[in-house]
Amino acid sequence: MTAAAVNLKIGDLARRAYCPAETIRYYEREGLLPEPARTNGNYRLYGAEHVERLSFIRNCRSLDMTLDEIRKLLLLRDAPDDNCEEVNVLLDGHIGHVAERIAELRHLRTDLQLLRERCGKAGTTKDCGILGGLSANVARKLKTPRRGHVPGTHRR
Protein backbone atom coordinates (compact mmCIF):
# COMPACT_ATOMS: atom_id res chain seq x y z
CA MET A 1 0.00 0.00 0.00
CA THR A 2 1.08 3.57 -0.57
CA ALA A 3 0.78 6.34 1.99
CA ALA A 4 -2.67 7.78 2.67
CA ALA A 5 -3.55 10.27 -0.05
CA VAL A 6 -4.99 13.51 1.30
CA ASN A 7 -4.99 17.14 0.17
CA LEU A 8 -3.93 16.36 -3.35
CA LYS A 9 -3.96 19.13 -5.89
CA ILE A 10 -5.31 18.34 -9.31
CA GLY A 11 -1.83 17.60 -10.69
CA ASP A 12 -1.14 15.11 -7.89
CA LEU A 13 -4.40 13.34 -8.58
CA ALA A 14 -3.57 13.41 -12.28
CA ARG A 15 -0.27 11.63 -11.68
CA ARG A 16 -1.78 9.04 -9.35
CA ALA A 17 -4.64 8.12 -11.65
CA TYR A 18 -2.73 8.53 -14.93
CA CYS A 19 -5.22 11.06 -16.20
CA PRO A 20 -4.58 14.59 -17.50
CA ALA A 21 -5.82 17.41 -15.26
CA GLU A 22 -8.00 18.80 -18.06
CA THR A 23 -9.75 15.46 -18.25
CA ILE A 24 -10.36 15.45 -14.49
CA ARG A 25 -12.08 18.83 -14.79
CA TYR A 26 -14.04 17.46 -17.72
CA TYR A 27 -15.23 14.44 -15.69
CA GLU A 28 -16.28 16.82 -12.94
CA ARG A 29 -18.36 18.87 -15.40
CA GLU A 30 -19.86 15.61 -16.66
CA GLY A 31 -20.85 14.58 -13.15
CA LEU A 32 -18.60 11.51 -12.95
CA LEU A 33 -16.51 13.04 -10.18
CA PRO A 34 -18.07 15.03 -7.31
CA GLU A 35 -17.12 18.67 -6.86
CA PRO A 36 -14.15 18.59 -4.49
CA ALA A 37 -13.24 20.91 -1.62
CA ARG A 38 -11.22 24.01 -2.43
CA THR A 39 -8.27 25.77 -0.85
CA ASN A 40 -8.35 29.47 0.01
CA GLY A 41 -6.71 30.09 -3.33
CA ASN A 42 -9.55 28.19 -5.07
CA TYR A 43 -7.49 25.12 -5.90
CA ARG A 44 -9.29 21.78 -6.00
CA LEU A 45 -8.43 19.47 -3.09
CA TYR A 46 -8.69 15.70 -3.44
CA GLY A 47 -8.33 12.67 -1.17
CA ALA A 48 -7.82 8.92 -1.48
CA GLU A 49 -11.47 8.32 -2.39
CA HIS A 50 -11.02 10.50 -5.48
CA VAL A 51 -7.94 8.58 -6.56
CA GLU A 52 -9.96 5.39 -6.28
CA ARG A 53 -13.00 6.70 -8.14
CA LEU A 54 -10.94 8.24 -10.91
CA SER A 55 -8.91 5.04 -11.30
CA PHE A 56 -12.18 3.16 -11.62
CA ILE A 57 -13.28 5.52 -14.38
CA ARG A 58 -9.96 5.32 -16.21
CA ASN A 59 -9.91 1.54 -16.03
CA CYS A 60 -13.38 1.42 -17.49
CA ARG A 61 -12.32 3.81 -20.25
CA SER A 62 -9.28 1.68 -21.00
CA LEU A 63 -11.79 -1.17 -21.40
CA ASP A 64 -13.44 1.02 -24.02
CA MET A 65 -16.64 1.73 -22.12
CA THR A 66 -18.57 4.91 -22.85
CA LEU A 67 -18.99 7.54 -20.17
CA ASP A 68 -22.65 6.59 -20.05
CA GLU A 69 -21.83 2.97 -19.29
CA ILE A 70 -19.39 4.14 -16.62
CA ARG A 71 -21.99 6.45 -15.11
CA LYS A 72 -24.29 3.44 -14.71
CA LEU A 73 -21.54 1.35 -13.11
CA LEU A 74 -20.75 4.17 -10.67
CA LEU A 75 -24.41 4.35 -9.66
CA LEU A 76 -24.46 0.60 -9.04
CA ARG A 77 -21.23 0.90 -7.09
CA ASP A 78 -22.68 3.69 -4.97
CA ALA A 79 -25.65 1.47 -4.01
CA PRO A 80 -23.77 -1.38 -2.29
CA ASP A 81 -26.82 -3.47 -1.42
CA ASP A 82 -28.20 -3.84 -4.89
CA ASN A 83 -28.01 -7.09 -6.75
CA CYS A 84 -24.99 -7.24 -9.00
CA GLU A 85 -26.91 -8.88 -11.81
CA GLU A 86 -27.07 -5.53 -13.59
CA VAL A 87 -23.31 -5.27 -13.49
CA ASN A 88 -23.09 -8.59 -15.28
CA VAL A 89 -25.62 -7.54 -17.89
CA LEU A 90 -23.77 -4.32 -18.58
CA LEU A 91 -20.44 -6.08 -18.87
CA ASP A 92 -21.80 -8.84 -21.09
CA GLY A 93 -23.26 -6.20 -23.37
CA HIS A 94 -19.94 -4.47 -23.55
CA ILE A 95 -18.07 -7.68 -24.29
CA GLY A 96 -20.52 -8.22 -27.12
CA HIS A 97 -19.74 -4.80 -28.61
CA VAL A 98 -16.01 -5.50 -28.49
CA ALA A 99 -16.39 -8.93 -30.08
CA GLU A 100 -18.50 -7.44 -32.89
CA ARG A 101 -15.96 -4.75 -33.56
CA ILE A 102 -13.14 -7.30 -33.72
CA ALA A 103 -15.05 -9.34 -36.29
CA GLU A 104 -15.62 -6.24 -38.39
CA LEU A 105 -12.00 -5.19 -38.28
CA ARG A 106 -10.81 -8.66 -39.28
CA HIS A 107 -13.08 -8.57 -42.27
CA LEU A 108 -11.79 -5.10 -43.02
CA ARG A 109 -8.18 -6.19 -42.86
CA THR A 110 -8.85 -9.01 -45.31
CA ASP A 111 -10.43 -6.57 -47.75
CA LEU A 112 -7.50 -4.20 -47.42
CA GLN A 113 -4.98 -6.94 -48.02
CA LEU A 114 -6.82 -8.18 -51.08
CA LEU A 115 -6.90 -4.63 -52.37
CA ARG A 116 -3.21 -4.21 -51.67
CA GLU A 117 -2.40 -7.23 -53.83
CA ARG A 118 -4.15 -5.65 -56.78
CA CYS A 119 -1.32 -3.23 -57.38
CA GLY A 120 0.09 -4.48 -60.68
CA LYS A 121 3.33 -3.53 -62.40
CA ALA A 122 1.80 -0.66 -64.36
CA GLY A 123 3.73 1.93 -62.40
CA THR A 124 1.27 4.80 -62.84
CA THR A 125 -1.85 5.60 -60.87
CA LYS A 126 -3.83 5.63 -64.10
CA ASP A 127 -3.56 1.85 -64.28
CA CYS A 128 -3.38 1.17 -60.56
CA GLY A 129 -5.47 -1.84 -59.60
CA ILE A 130 -5.96 -0.48 -56.11
CA LEU A 131 -7.58 2.75 -57.18
CA GLY A 132 -9.66 0.81 -59.64
CA GLY A 133 -10.77 -1.57 -56.91
CA LEU A 134 -11.85 1.30 -54.72
CA SER A 135 -14.13 2.67 -57.41
CA ALA A 136 -16.24 -0.47 -57.56
CA ASN A 137 -19.72 0.03 -56.25
CA VAL A 138 -19.42 -2.37 -53.35
CA ALA A 139 -20.80 -0.45 -50.39
CA ARG A 140 -20.53 -3.07 -47.70
CA LYS A 141 -21.04 -1.29 -44.45
CA LEU A 142 -19.55 -1.50 -40.98
CA LYS A 143 -22.11 -2.13 -38.29
CA THR A 144 -20.62 -0.43 -35.26
CA PRO A 145 -19.61 3.20 -35.16
CA ARG A 146 -16.32 4.06 -33.58
CA ARG A 147 -16.82 6.45 -30.78
CA GLY A 148 -14.89 9.25 -29.21
CA HIS A 149 -11.33 9.06 -28.29
CA VAL A 150 -9.22 6.79 -26.14
CA PRO A 151 -7.48 8.27 -23.10
CA GLY A 152 -4.02 9.64 -23.27
CA THR A 153 -3.07 8.75 -26.81
CA HIS A 154 -2.66 10.37 -30.19
CA ARG A 155 -2.00 9.06 -33.62
CA ARG A 156 1.72 9.13 -34.01
Added chain:
Amino acid sequence: MTAAAVNLKIGDLARRAYCPAETIRYYEREGLLPEPARTNGNYRLYGAEHVERLSFIRNCRSLDMTLDEIRKLLLLRDAPDDNCEEVNVLLDGHIGHVAERIAELRHLRTDLQLLRERCGKAGTTKDCGILGGLSANVARKLKTPRRGHVPGTHRR
Protein backbone atom coordinates in the same frame (compact mmCIF):
# COMPACT_ATOMS: atom_id res chain seq x y z
CA MET B 1 -23.92 -1.94 -66.54
CA THR B 2 -26.73 0.35 -65.52
CA ALA B 3 -28.12 3.16 -67.66
CA ALA B 4 -26.04 6.31 -67.99
CA ALA B 5 -26.53 8.50 -64.92
CA VAL B 6 -27.14 12.14 -65.75
CA ASN B 7 -29.04 15.00 -64.16
CA LEU B 8 -29.35 13.31 -60.84
CA LYS B 9 -30.71 15.29 -57.92
CA ILE B 10 -28.99 14.89 -54.61
CA GLY B 11 -31.44 12.22 -53.45
CA ASP B 12 -30.80 10.15 -56.59
CA LEU B 13 -27.06 10.34 -56.04
CA ALA B 14 -27.63 9.44 -52.41
CA ARG B 15 -29.47 6.26 -53.36
CA ARG B 16 -26.92 5.25 -56.00
CA ALA B 17 -23.92 5.71 -53.73
CA TYR B 18 -25.58 4.57 -50.49
CA CYS B 19 -24.81 7.86 -48.80
CA PRO B 20 -27.18 10.27 -47.04
CA ALA B 21 -27.77 13.56 -48.84
CA GLU B 22 -26.56 15.52 -45.81
CA THR B 23 -23.26 13.69 -46.01
CA ILE B 24 -22.93 14.51 -49.69
CA ARG B 25 -23.30 18.21 -48.88
CA TYR B 26 -20.79 17.74 -46.10
CA TYR B 27 -18.24 16.14 -48.48
CA GLU B 28 -18.77 19.06 -50.84
CA ARG B 29 -18.01 21.55 -48.05
CA GLU B 30 -14.92 19.49 -47.19
CA GLY B 31 -13.70 19.66 -50.78
CA LEU B 32 -13.96 15.92 -51.47
CA LEU B 33 -16.66 16.43 -54.07
CA PRO B 34 -16.58 19.32 -56.58
CA GLU B 35 -19.36 21.88 -56.56
CA PRO B 36 -21.93 20.53 -59.02
CA ALA B 37 -24.07 22.35 -61.59
CA ARG B 38 -27.42 23.71 -60.44
CA THR B 39 -30.94 23.81 -61.85
CA ASN B 40 -32.91 27.04 -62.20
CA GLY B 41 -34.42 26.25 -58.83
CA ASN B 42 -30.94 25.95 -57.30
CA TYR B 43 -30.99 22.16 -56.96
CA ARG B 44 -27.65 20.36 -57.25
CA LEU B 45 -27.27 18.36 -60.48
CA TYR B 46 -24.99 15.34 -60.65
CA GLY B 47 -23.75 12.94 -63.34
CA ALA B 48 -22.14 9.51 -63.58
CA GLU B 49 -18.72 10.87 -62.62
CA HIS B 50 -20.11 12.01 -59.29
CA VAL B 51 -21.60 8.60 -58.58
CA GLU B 52 -18.20 7.09 -59.24
CA ARG B 53 -16.27 9.57 -57.11
CA LEU B 54 -18.71 9.35 -54.22
CA SER B 55 -18.66 5.54 -54.36
CA PHE B 56 -14.89 5.70 -54.17
CA ILE B 57 -15.12 7.88 -51.07
CA ARG B 58 -17.69 5.64 -49.44
CA ASN B 59 -15.71 2.51 -50.14
CA CYS B 60 -12.66 4.10 -48.58
CA ARG B 61 -14.73 5.09 -45.56
CA SER B 62 -16.10 1.59 -45.24
CA LEU B 63 -12.43 0.54 -45.11
CA ASP B 64 -12.13 2.90 -42.15
CA MET B 65 -9.90 5.48 -43.81
CA THR B 66 -9.97 9.06 -42.57
CA LEU B 67 -11.17 11.83 -44.83
CA ASP B 68 -7.58 13.05 -44.94
CA GLU B 69 -6.35 9.71 -46.24
CA ILE B 70 -9.14 9.74 -48.80
CA ARG B 71 -8.28 13.27 -49.87
CA LYS B 72 -4.74 12.09 -50.62
CA LEU B 73 -5.98 9.10 -52.58
CA LEU B 74 -8.28 11.33 -54.62
CA LEU B 75 -5.37 13.61 -55.46
CA LEU B 76 -3.31 10.61 -56.60
CA ARG B 77 -6.24 9.40 -58.62
CA ASP B 78 -6.64 12.79 -60.26
CA ALA B 79 -2.98 12.71 -61.37
CA PRO B 80 -3.03 9.59 -63.54
CA ASP B 81 0.63 9.66 -64.55
CA ASP B 82 2.12 9.62 -61.09
CA ASN B 83 3.80 6.56 -59.71
CA CYS B 84 1.46 4.47 -57.67
CA GLU B 85 4.07 3.77 -55.01
CA GLU B 86 2.41 6.39 -52.77
CA VAL B 87 -0.88 4.54 -53.01
CA ASN B 88 0.83 1.43 -51.70
CA VAL B 89 2.48 3.31 -48.86
CA LEU B 90 -0.80 4.86 -47.81
CA LEU B 91 -2.60 1.56 -47.92
CA ASP B 92 0.13 -0.31 -46.05
CA GLY B 93 0.01 2.34 -43.35
CA HIS B 94 -3.71 1.94 -43.07
CA ILE B 95 -3.49 -1.85 -42.88
CA GLY B 96 -1.01 -1.34 -40.04
CA HIS B 97 -3.48 0.81 -38.13
CA VAL B 98 -6.21 -1.76 -38.50
CA ALA B 99 -3.94 -4.62 -37.39
CA GLU B 100 -2.88 -2.66 -34.30
CA ARG B 101 -6.45 -1.93 -33.37
CA ILE B 102 -7.40 -5.59 -33.70
CA ALA B 103 -4.57 -6.61 -31.39
CA GLU B 104 -5.70 -4.05 -28.81
CA LEU B 105 -9.29 -5.15 -28.94
CA ARG B 106 -8.37 -8.79 -28.52
CA HIS B 107 -6.38 -7.94 -25.43
CA LEU B 108 -9.33 -5.88 -24.25
CA ARG B 109 -11.76 -8.72 -24.71
CA THR B 110 -9.56 -11.03 -22.68
CA ASP B 111 -9.46 -8.50 -19.85
CA LEU B 112 -13.22 -8.10 -19.96
CA GLN B 113 -13.81 -11.83 -19.85
CA LEU B 114 -11.47 -12.28 -16.91
CA LEU B 115 -13.28 -9.48 -15.13
CA ARG B 116 -16.62 -11.04 -15.93
CA GLU B 117 -15.58 -14.28 -14.24
CA ARG B 118 -14.83 -12.44 -11.03
CA CYS B 119 -18.50 -12.07 -10.22
CA GLY B 120 -18.83 -14.29 -7.18
CA LYS B 121 -21.99 -15.52 -5.48
CA ALA B 122 -22.20 -12.62 -3.08
CA GLY B 123 -25.31 -11.24 -4.75
CA THR B 124 -24.80 -7.59 -3.82
CA THR B 125 -22.72 -4.94 -5.52
CA LYS B 126 -20.91 -4.29 -2.25
CA ASP B 127 -19.08 -7.60 -2.63
CA CYS B 128 -19.04 -7.72 -6.40
CA GLY B 129 -15.71 -8.93 -7.68
CA ILE B 130 -16.18 -7.07 -10.94
CA LEU B 131 -16.55 -3.67 -9.37
CA GLY B 132 -13.62 -4.47 -7.11
CA GLY B 133 -11.53 -5.47 -10.10
CA LEU B 134 -12.29 -2.20 -11.84
CA SER B 135 -11.01 -0.21 -8.89
CA ALA B 136 -7.51 -1.69 -9.07
CA ASN B 137 -4.91 0.78 -10.18
CA VAL B 138 -4.05 -0.93 -13.42
CA ALA B 139 -4.01 1.84 -15.97
CA ARG B 140 -2.91 -0.08 -19.01
CA LYS B 141 -3.56 2.11 -21.97
CA LEU B 142 -4.86 1.62 -25.45
CA LYS B 143 -2.50 2.84 -28.10
CA THR B 144 -4.78 3.85 -30.95
CA PRO B 145 -7.60 6.32 -30.60
CA ARG B 146 -10.86 5.48 -32.14
CA ARG B 147 -11.85 8.12 -34.57
CA GLY B 148 -15.01 9.67 -35.85
CA HIS B 149 -17.98 7.76 -36.91
CA VAL B 150 -18.69 5.08 -39.44
CA PRO B 151 -21.09 5.82 -42.30
CA GLY B 152 -24.72 5.09 -42.01
CA THR B 153 -24.90 3.34 -38.68
CA HIS B 154 -25.94 3.94 -35.11
CA ARG B 155 -25.61 2.03 -31.91
CA ARG B 156 -28.79 0.10 -31.52
Added chain:
DNA sequence: CTTGACCTTGAAGTGGCTGCAGGGTTTTTA
Protein backbone atom coordinates in the same frame (compact mmCIF):
# COMPACT_ATOMS: atom_id res chain seq x y z
C1' DC C 1 -54.55 24.71 -56.05
C1' DT C 2 -53.24 22.09 -52.46
C1' DT C 3 -50.67 18.39 -50.69
C1' DG C 4 -46.55 16.25 -49.93
C1' DA C 5 -42.05 14.85 -51.41
C1' DC C 6 -38.04 16.80 -52.23
C1' DC C 7 -34.56 20.44 -52.07
C1' DT C 8 -31.97 24.79 -50.01
C1' DT C 9 -28.87 27.13 -46.27
C1' DG C 10 -26.98 27.73 -41.83
C1' DA C 11 -26.24 26.57 -37.29
C1' DA C 12 -25.94 23.51 -33.46
C1' DG C 13 -25.21 18.92 -31.42
C1' DT C 14 -22.59 14.32 -30.81
C1' DG C 15 -18.45 11.97 -27.69
C1' DG C 16 -14.47 12.39 -25.20
C1' DC C 17 -11.52 14.86 -24.79
C1' DT C 18 -7.46 18.58 -25.95
C1' DG C 19 -5.50 23.07 -26.20
C1' DC C 20 -5.32 27.78 -25.56
C1' DA C 21 -5.79 32.58 -23.69
C1' DG C 22 -5.50 35.32 -19.94
C1' DG C 23 -5.38 35.51 -15.66
C1' DG C 24 -4.33 34.03 -10.27
C1' DT C 25 -1.49 31.26 -6.62
C1' DT C 26 2.22 28.78 -4.74
C1' DT C 27 6.81 27.04 -4.60
C1' DT C 28 11.53 27.30 -5.65
C1' DT C 29 15.60 29.55 -6.37
C1' DA C 30 18.99 33.41 -6.16
Added chain:
DNA sequence: TAAAAACCCTGCAGCCACTTCAAGGTCAAG
Protein backbone atom coordinates in the same frame (compact mmCIF):
# COMPACT_ATOMS: atom_id res chain seq x y z
C1' DT D 1 12.89 39.21 0.03
C1' DA D 2 12.07 39.24 -4.70
C1' DA D 3 11.88 37.26 -8.93
C1' DA D 4 11.17 33.25 -11.69
C1' DA D 5 9.11 29.02 -12.48
C1' DA D 6 5.64 25.86 -11.76
C1' DC D 7 1.26 25.16 -10.92
C1' DC D 8 -3.73 26.27 -10.81
C1' DC D 9 -8.22 28.72 -12.32
C1' DT D 10 -12.27 29.63 -15.87
C1' DG D 11 -14.17 29.64 -20.19
C1' DC D 12 -14.22 28.78 -24.76
C1' DA D 13 -12.75 26.87 -29.31
C1' DG D 14 -11.32 22.88 -31.84
C1' DC D 15 -11.07 17.87 -33.23
C1' DC D 16 -13.62 14.14 -36.48
C1' DA D 17 -17.24 12.65 -39.41
C1' DC D 18 -21.06 13.31 -39.48
C1' DT D 19 -26.37 14.11 -37.83
C1' DT D 20 -30.19 16.88 -36.78
C1' DC D 21 -32.86 20.81 -36.75
C1' DA D 22 -35.25 25.04 -38.22
C1' DA D 23 -37.16 27.71 -41.58
C1' DG D 24 -37.93 28.15 -45.78
C1' DG D 25 -38.01 27.27 -51.38
C1' DT D 26 -39.31 24.09 -55.59
C1' DC D 27 -41.74 20.84 -58.08
C1' DA D 28 -44.82 16.92 -59.61
C1' DA D 29 -49.24 14.43 -58.77
C1' DG D 30 -54.04 14.42 -57.82
